[in-house]
Amino acid sequence: MQKKSVQQWLKFVGKDRLQSFQDNFAKTYGVSMIFLDMNGYPLTVGSQNSLFCFMIENEHADRCQENFQSDRETMQERKPFVHVCPFGIACLYIPVFFNNCAIAFATVGGIAFENNSIPGNLKDRFHINSYSADKMKEIMTLLDSMLRLLDMNASIDNNDVLKKESPFSKRMRDDHISKRESDIVRLICKGYSNKEIARRLFISPATVKTHISNILSKLDLKGRMQIVARYYDESIMTDIIDEENKEQS
Secondary structure (H helix, E strand, O other), rough: OOOOOOOOOHHHHHHHHHHHHHHHHHHHOOOOOEEOOOOHHHHOEEEOOOOOOOOHHHHOOOHHHHHOOOOOOOOOOOOOOEEEEOOOOOEEEEEEEEEOOOEEEEEEEEEEOOOOOOOHHHHHHHOEEEOHHHHHHHHHHHHHHHHOOOOOOOOOHHHHHHHHHOOHHHHHHHOOHHHHHHHHHHHHHHHHHHHHHHHHHHHOHHHHHHHHHEEEEOOOOOOOOHHHEEEEEOOOHHHHHHHHHHHHH
């Protein structure tokens, strides 16, 4: 039941819009961010993933997993909270409600409280921002308020959308490609580089690279040319012609 609610929420919000919001929020506050379901499975691609956390998780996987299990138990209380790991990194957890039930969590990390024990050279090396307790609370309260705006009963009928979808869109849906991933596939088919895709979608080149890796892994493909071979069709060419006409007018 909870899994169904999560999928309904993602349809209601729009996974591409959720990813864009997450990317922009993470960039604005200098944090890493991701949405997780109540079991800890990712619903989005992580934004500005913390290199420090990545290094720590590689070296202390068991300890990090124990910390997360403890956090997951606290999640059941269905209210925002802050957890500071033994290495000094703070993580903010903000619940996502839909149909008045907590179905997921926004997780914000890669930051530390002021006067933390992390050496300055490590903070500089891994771009760890330090915030006051008031600033942490401000970030958490703002995000909690924004997510609660999406807590409503919603009935979603995609029949009209499905009737109008192009062959390209149908192939995206059949391959379980998200809207954000399909945006990237479309731009790859138009010959854009990762840097150009990042600029057009207002995300970082690293995030583009992560999306492409996920697409390749999902479809068992070996490179971007195989993506082009799989998805390029007349709808892509129509888009290119339309864009050229707009630029000339």
